[in-house]
Amino acid sequence: MPYSGIAEVVVNKKVGPEHFLMRVLVPELTKEAKPGQFVHVRCHGEMDPLLRRPLSLHGIDYEHGTISLLYQVVGRGTRLLAEMPTGAEVDIMGPLGRGFTIPEKAQNVFVIGGGIGVAPLFPLVQALKHYKIEQTILLGARSADWVIGTGQLASLGVKVEAATDDGSLGYKGFVTDLVGKRIKVIKPDYFFACGPNPMLKALLEVTRKSGLDGQVSLEERMGCGVGACLACVCKTVASSELLVASGNGKTVDSGEWRVGSGTEKTVREFEYKKVCSDGPVFGAGEVIFDD
Amino acid sequence: MPYSGIAEVVVNKKVGPEHFLMRVLVPELTKEAKPGQFVHVRCHGEMDPLLRRPLSLHGIDYEHGTISLLYQVVGRGTRLLAEMPTGAEVDIMGPLGRGFTIPEKAQNVFVIGGGIGVAPLFPLVQALKHYKIEQTILLGARSADWVIGTGQLASLGVKVEAATDDGSLGYKGFVTDLVGKRIKVIKPDYFFACGPNPMLKALLEVTRKSGLDGQVSLEERMGCGVGACLACVCKTVASSELLVASGNGKTVDSGEWRVGSGTEKTVREFEYKKVCSDGPVFGAGEVIFDD
Amino acid sequence: MINLAVDLGGLKMKNPVTTASGTFGFGPEYAPYVDLNRLGAITVKGTTLEPRKGNATPRIAETPAGILNCIGLQNPGVDEFIAKSLPYLRKYDTPVIVNIAGNSTDDYAEITRRLTAADGVSALEVNISCPNVKQGGMVFGTNCAAASEVIRVVRQNTTLPVIAKLSPNVTDITEIACGVADAGADALALINTLLGMKIDIKARKPVLGNIMGGLSGPAIRPVAVRIVWQVAQAVKLPILGMGGITTAEDALEFILAGATAIAVGTANFVNPRATMDVLDGIERYMRDNGVKDVGELVGAAWQ
Amino acid sequence: MINLAVDLGGLKMKNPVTTASGTFGFGPEYAPYVDLNRLGAITVKGTTLEPRKGNATPRIAETPAGILNCIGLQNPGVDEFIAKSLPYLRKYDTPVIVNIAGNSTDDYAEITRRLTAADGVSALEVNISCPNVKQGGMVFGTNCAAASEVIRVVRQNTTLPVIAKLSPNVTDITEIACGVADAGADALALINTLLGMKIDIKARKPVLGNIMGGLSGPAIRPVAVRIVWQVAQAVKLPILGMGGITTAEDALEFILAGATAIAVGTANFVNPRATMDVLDGIERYMRDNGVKDVGELVGAAWQ
Ligand SMILES: Cc1cc2nc3c(=O)[nH]c(=O)nc-3n(C[C@H](O)[C@H](O)[C@H](O)COP(=O)(O)OP(=O)(O)OC[C@H]3O[C@@H](n4cnc5c(N)ncnc54)[C@H](O)[C@@H]3O)c2cc1C
Ligand SMILES: Cc1cc2nc3c(=O)[nH]c(=O)nc-3n(C[C@H](O)[C@H](O)[C@H](O)COP(=O)(O)OP(=O)(O)OC[C@H]3O[C@@H](n4cnc5c(N)ncnc54)[C@H](O)[C@@H]3O)c2cc1C
Ligand SMILES: Cc1cc2nc3c(=O)[nH]c(=O)nc-3n(C[C@H](O)[C@H](O)[C@H](O)COP(=O)(O)O)c2cc1C
Ligand SMILES: Cc1cc2nc3c(=O)[nH]c(=O)nc-3n(C[C@H](O)[C@H](O)[C@H](O)COP(=O)(O)O)c2cc1C
Numbered sequence A, B: 001m002p003y004s005g006i007a008e009v010v011v012n013k014k015v016g017p018e019h020f021l022m023r024v025l026v027p028e029l030t031k032e033a034k035p036g037q038f039v040h041v042r043c044h045g046e047m048d049p050l051l052r053r054p055l056s057l058h059g060i061d062y063e064h065g066t067i068s069l070l071y072q073v074v075g076r077g078t079r080l081l082a083e084m085p086t087g088a089e090v091d092i093m094g095p096l097g098r099g100f101t102i103p104e105k106a107q108n109v110f111v112i113g114g115g116i117g118v119a120p121l122f123p124l125v126q127a128l129k130h131y132k133i134e135q136t137i138l139l140g141a142r143s144a145d146w147v148i149g150t151g152q153l154a155s156l157g158v159k160v161e162a163a164t165d166d167g168s169l170g171y172k173g174f175v176t177d178l179v180g181k182r183i184k185v186i187k188p189d190y191f192f193a194c195g196p197n198p199m200l201k202a203l204l205e206v207t208r209k210s211g212l213d214g215q216v217s218l219e220e221r222m223g224c225g226v227g228a229c230l231a232c233v234c235k236t237v238a239s240s241e242l243l244v245a246s247g248n249g250k251t252v253d254s255g256e257w258r259v260g261s262g263t264e265k266t267v268r269e270f271e272y273k274k275v276c277s278d279g280p281v282f283g284a285g286e287v288i289f290d291d
Numbered sequence C, D: 001m002i003n004l005a006v007d008l009g010g011l012k013m014k015n016p017v018t019t020a021s022g023t024f025g026f027g028p029e030y031a032p033y034v035d036l037n038r039l040g041a042i043t044v045k046g047t048t049l050e051p052r053k054g055n056a057t058p059r060i061a062e063t064p065a066g067i068l069n070c071i072g073l074q075n076p077g078v079d080e081f082i083a084k085s086l087p088y089l090r091k092y093d094t095p096v097i098v099n100i101a102g103n104s105t106d107d108y109a110e111i112t113r114r115l116t117a118a119d120g121v122s123a124l125e126v127n128i129s130c131p132n133v134k135q136g137g138m139v140f141g142t143n144c145a146a147a148s149e150v151i152r153v154v155r156q157n158t159t160l161p162v163i164a165k166l167s168p169n170v171t172d173i174t175e176i177a178c179g180v181a182d183a184g185a186d187a188l189a190l191i192n193t194l195l196g197m198k199i200d201i202k203a204r205k206p207v208l209g210n211i212m213g214g215l216s217g218p219a220i221r222p223v224a225v226r227i228v229w230q231v232a233q234a235v236k237l238p239i240l241g242m243g244g245i246t247t248a249e250d251a252l253e254f255i256l257a258g259a260t261a262i263a264v265g266t267a268n269f270v271n272p273r274a275t276m277d278v279l280d281g282i283e284r285y286m287r288d289n290g291v292k293d294v295g296e297l298v299g300a301a302w303q
């Protein structure tokens, strides 16, 4: 059962141009936490800003009962979080949502992060390492400064490749382009990705073309975080339906779009799923991005 | 010209059961500050709670460019203030309002404070001492713990008498009763007072009966603090009018009620004055308290 | 002993605290945080005859001390609600208020019949005030004749207590309140959201997928308290008050203004245990102030 | 070069930023903090024919991200305004908008004549929307015929630009906007405060001396932006937008929704330099986004 209550801020420090790492002591929450899940955090005790902020589990320390959050200051809520001193109390709910599931068949996977989307990938990388699954981590960001955590990942002994918009680190260009190139070379059998929706959309075009299946973690504005308000929905292939690529010129391998044990039928409507409770992690074949 | 902007919190510490003392470095504000004036303080940078909070100048250190505020935590705003660490930035406006004026003729005065109303009296006491005016300070509070600053006042070498509801310090009863008793003995020629409105109302009954003139500092809910919004008004005797005690059985020495060069006329309407800019200090003969 | 039980137009609640429709799902979502048995009632998400997908995203935007939403009545339809959600809710010893909406009076009649025939529905809250749907919704709630007609139809098709949920986006809410009272409502739910919007100055277009949305949360509380105060003095029906309630103090404002029961909405998102905190706080206030029956407080600010 | 100048129904403003009536006194109060010469216009406190004492205290209460006020049009009367305040205001190179209110159309006619004859008045903002006075005020503003009648009378008695200030407490504000447009208004001021109240749960009575008050501040901004958006598309008149503007970003929401100019109200109490910060921020936004004329932004979110 998810925890909801006060927790102690153990560390809260700047780790990038706009990035902070907060470690929180909250054993009740930690013990149930799984890679890809998130917490819903209140940034202070007053009524404005009102809503909680969803943040992924970036680190899960089962032993010490702490979780860590890697967050970028983008607005008022994250700014208030960044101001919290060590010892402060933070009001936190979680773990929430459905995280990553590692399929039996996966042997050699791509782990792809765009921008702050790298945050939830760390516990996943550790789990993959634990299961001795070969992995290549591909991170995209605007420039070298903005690629967070390569050092830490490297110290885990995993391969990390970077793509930066300005070429200041690794490949010059989008991480999705880098993925396209590396798929052909490394021939992974599965992928996990997290990043902004436009990146995921571009990524799915690449992976669908290559026939690579995987999981993506989505972001959507949230109210409750527990599935009650229906604010955070995303479009998915309607259950037991097959989506045939419609008039926008893309042809896709129909196999890639199959969900569960779906049988081939006519094109039908999408279905809204809740990012907070049906996700945030969805099967790559399941999500539909609007144009 | 009043200052408005950011200032640094130099000290912020607990000094009583619910009382805090905050010292703020703000030379621009300090240099114009006078006893009885106040500052208007923002408790944080967000939109809720929205309004600034008026707090009296409790200490004015012209040399170091600091002011101090003595405040009681009663609600959300003061609670947020109490949470500010040393080094924090506080958004402050002031000095605002009209403070105390020491009349030429005053030789032996009463300085009367009820509860947190003691806050603005300190700089006044220092000024009175500077002008070598004899003074007796009478402080009322619920119990010994709640009488703030007697030590500090005593160290200035001034006479301090206390009244507590439970008799745990000094006279057992209301400070207004104590004033009534001591007036007869000490025979002061003027008084200054600050405290909650019900106390000031009772006090004025006592002082009017004894024919003692003075000044009172009022409290009212504020919006702007600068005289623009008309939220903070109090009832005063209409200008150049003489208020003759009306049907509620009190008889007063008409001389006490004269304002400015008023000539005796028929009873007329009250006039609303602004606590923030016409006050907070008003002549004792000027204010009208509703029943 | 303190009596917290209230009668909301025939609906017996063990205490005055329920949930605002649309903010508490269908019950299970908040079960990890709230003992559903302790609620005075559970009010579920707005339900329509047919399944609805709702509006495009973004469906929520934060505003000062409030939120805008344009969910647009996404729901699985009344039949699936009866088949899937009611069995879950029946496990609890807590009355269920079903919030209903429709495009036409025929819709309202039919959904009323189906829910009245179902096992486990304790009252109907008739939403004639949703700002987020094109057809039906608020147009019913801002026109007195239309509002009354919907309530009349629901009344004719059910024996359950009928709670009319009114829109605050009107010149004179007491007029509409009187209208629906005459049409047979047993209680009034006040208020639904205020119509609002937010613009993204970078994109230079509205933030919400549906352009406008409903404003809820603490920001609207002063408006909601005022409306409860006005209606309570104008109409004899019991009132279910809501709009920005986050604490027991807020809830008590509504009760003192004239609400018999209150609903916690947006606050659930901020504090998942808000309903329980409100309930505990009301009880504490009563104990501290020697109030034996919560009914003594209803409308006490003007009585 | 960036052009910030706007024409608000004949009133030439050097930039779109003015003050909301009642929140900026008569000018001198904020002069220590604001260069009054930099304002697009100064809108002064609501003025009536006769001096008014206003309502009993408390006159202000804080609410989530907002305030309630029930000042009740305390003012020294139009003659004293002309004698004492106008000479001060004439020293500045900034147009003065006088906000006027009355108990009857005769009052509105007479105050209009006196102000039109006075030296230094640039426009009249006709307050038919004050929630805090018994006579006149909001009753004019919530009834289309009455609102139009007041505007017609003002129009007949002045050559100054006439800005009709409307109440948001109505079912359909576009209807009233159309009415006052037909009656001869040159511009619309949107919005006045929402009617609200707060209850003191200890005393079990309303907090404000006048029971109800007007809700203003950030809390109401989503409602105000929505109203500007609706009216701008329904009526051809230029709009002076207000309601919770505290930053340039907020002001730009109103402009993008269709306001030609904007007023800063409650925010002055929080940040005495709010008007200047808003003005600087609008200029910065235009520079950053290559906008040459602020007019290009007016209504850009729907055009
Ligand atoms: C499941 C999930 C996991 C996330 N994990 C992380 C993480 O580990 N690290 C991190 O830095 N960010 C993460 N984000 C994004 C993060 O929630 C937003 O950056 C944050 O809410 C911004 O709040 P703000 O007040 O600073 O910004 P503002 O823009 O002021 O926020 C205004 C509103 O928009 C919402 N919002 C703004 N940006 C986003 C966004 N990208 N996604 C969802 N809601 C948004 C806020 O929650 C708030 O309700 C995650 C988002 C989701 C949905
Ligand atoms: C001129 C003046 C000088 C003051 N000096 C001091 C001082 O030196 N030390 C001190 O502790 N207090 C002082 N006060 C009272 C102080 O302003 C309030 O205690 C404080 O505003 C409470 O804020 P809050 O958010 O904690 O309480 P809340 O009750 O949450 O405040 C809600 C609203 O009511 C107003 N308010 C609440 N109590 C008062 C009050 N007593 N007077 C005026 N407004 C109030 C607040 O400003 C706010 O707008 C002074 C008041 C005035 C008018
Ligand atoms: C996300 C969300 C969804 C809502 N859905 C409904 C609904 O389906 N039916 C309804 O009558 N009201 C709905 N409402 C309105 C609430 O029930 C309530 O009237 C309003 O939010 C005011 O209360 P609050 O400020 O406590 O949230 C919804 C409100 C929110 C915030
Ligand atoms: C204290 C106060 C006094 C006001 N007095 C007037 C007035 O005299 N005439 C008027 O038309 N509006 C008056 N208003 C309304 C404002 O001009 C404005 O329409 C409203 O407050 C919304 O803007 P804001 O949220 O920026 O304050 C007053 C508002 C406040 C807060």
Ligand code: FES
Pocket (backbone or CB within 6 Å): A221, A222, A223, A224, A225, A226, A227, A228, A229, A230, A231, A232, A233, A274, A275, A276, A277
């Ligand atoms: S955030 Fe409420 S349903 Fe997902």
Ligand code: FES
Pocket (backbone or CB within 6 Å): B221, B222, B223, B224, B225, B226, B227, B228, B229, B230, B231, B232, B233, B274, B275, B276, B277
């Ligand atoms: S607080 Fe605005 S006039 Fe005094």
